[in-house]
Amino acid sequence: MKEAIIKIKAEKEQSYPVLIGENLIDNAYQYIKEYTKANKFLLVTNEKVEKLYGELAENKNTYKIILPDGEVYKNMQMLNKIIDKAIEIKLERKDAIIALGGGVIGDMAGFAASIYERGIDFIQIPTTLLAQVDSSVGGKVAVNHKYGKNMIGNFYQPKLVLADTKTLKTLDERQFKTGLAEVLKYAFIEKSCQAEKDYKLFEFLEANISKIQKRDTQIIQELIYICCSLKSSVVNKDEKEKGLRAILNFGHTYAHAIEKLTEYNKYTHGEAVSIGMKMVFNLALNIGYINKEYYERCIQLITKYKLKTELEEEFNKEIFYESMKNDKKVSNGEIKFVIPIKEKEVEIINKIDKNNIIQGI
Ligand SMILES: NC(=O)c1ccc[n+]([C@@H]2O[C@H](COP(=O)([O-])OP(=O)(O)OC[C@H]3O[C@@H](n4cnc5c(N)ncnc54)[C@H](O)[C@@H]3O)[C@@H](O)[C@H]2O)c1
Ligand SMILES: [Zn+2]
Structure with missing residues (x-):
């Protein structure tokens, strides 16, 4: 135990x-x-x-x-x-x-x-x-x-x-993958969680793909332990989401819009999150926050776990953008984005240009 x-x-x-x-x-x-x-x-x-x-x-x-x-x-x-x-x-x-x-x-x-x-x-x-x-x-x-x-x-x-x-x-497989999307999220934000220890979750996920997919008991226990420790580190510093805790919403700004526009019945939360994470990686690459090499490594991890990365339908981008603006996490009309800036590091940025946001979709 x-x-x-x-x-x-x-x-x-x-x-x-x-x-x-x-x-x-x-x-x-x-x-x-x-x-x-x-x-x-x-x-x-x-x-x-x-x-x-x-x-x-x-x-x-x-x-x-x-x-x-x-x-x-x-x-x-x-x-x-x-x-x-x-x-x-x-x-x-x-x-x-x-x-x-x-x-x-x-x-x-x-x-x-x-x-x-x-x-x-x-x-x-x-x-x-x-x-x-x-x-x-x-x-x-x-x-x-x-x-x-x-x-x-x-x-x-x-x-x-x-x-x-x-x-x-x-x-079932779909629900298991929904959880995995949140697990990958922690790998992409690990450094920003400011934990006392470097858990190397990203590398752990890269090294244990088949064991995790087979739900190997020991490996899954280690995974849960790492994720809870990372979440604890964040919540300990900011229980009521006045700042840092918002990093746990990595990929979620796009995901919430996807869920809302499909009336919560087409994608599971995790599916929307993995698609949303890919969108935010696109956004970060386009603006130049991250380099192509790190982008590829992240997208590879998501696809190796066979998580969803693409929408199954075309959305009107204006409607999509408006939906993001109506999210409850929006303040003063500015969309708060959790953007990857370096390996395993993210930053909360609220002045992202509309065109760049739309490009990510
Ligand atoms: N409080 C938070 O910080 C936080 C964070 C993320 C998500 N959430 C909330 O969590 C909810 C989603 O949670 P979820 O993904 O667990 O969904 P869920 O609770 O609906 O469970 C998914 C499905 O799996 C079934 N199920 C549960 N345990 C099972 C088991 N052991 N074997 C087989 N089937 C099982 C459920 O009956 C359900 O049909 C959302 O409402 C979301 O808002 C809260
Ligand atoms: Zn979530």
Whole structure:
């Protein structure tokens, strides 16, 4: 088992571990009890994950709420259902909510934990690669609104994250690759994460392509450990995204527009991110921020992992650009871009010329 410690220097000093291992979920409560004094638990999951792993997370003091599966259900109605259930089972201030599932369940259950009785303990058991390397760590919790994704939410850190790599074996290829897109993102921004150690994630990814594609347990555990450590380094310096944390949005400015224009039902988030990363590499090459050699190396990595790099349709570039301008991360009408500037280094730049942005598409 590996353990990454997530440190958060927010208002008060707090930190929590991400335990990474195979079959951790079989003894979930043995770990959970170390990090919460809760007597009663509300386990939030969805229909699909419940069938696969629900039984393992059973316990005599645990009540379950099983929600429908899908991003469309990440909304206030489902949040209300969680809160109703918590009230019905008389969950108290010292009790805890457990999220068992991917990013959708984690974000929603975490938000519920942050507001129920002004905040109760929260445990994450992420079951997708995306959730294990990204969404379960760092404390962003939210639901969607019809006018936008993650519009209603909070910053709320879990007490413990249990990343069981066994659960990744049942993920379909498309969902696994969606997580890989976020993994590659960390490789492209590693130096800017300012971690204490050089994890050489880029080289690790270049050297272990077939093992990672086969989901080799040891290698995947190392991968999750590196990604969580890098995210921790960023979140520790800037929990509320006042500056540095925005680098985690590398490739996402284009990706959000792609997702929005295709109504969130054509590409997975990771597919939009890998296409978005290629676009931002194009942009950086065109402006001259990076050289051709580094550009080729990055694009090669994305294609070797067989991630999507091209849109399947032509978009009207003006509409695409307008969609980017309407992103919630835009301030004063200027699009904030995370641009590669050197090997594994990015910079947040908001004065990019419209023509250059469009050229990247
Ligand atoms: N909080 C953050 O910092 C953060 C960061 C990135 C993404 N997110 C959010 O995460 C969400 C996306 O997360 P996701 O990609 O995990 O999607 P998801 O939660 O919808 O899971 C993807 C699919 O995989 C299924 N699934 C989950 N675990 C499985 C398993 N072990 N085996 C087989 N199938 C399984 C789910 O039921 C679902 O159908 C988005 O809502 C996004 O906004 C949040
Ligand atoms: Zn993302």
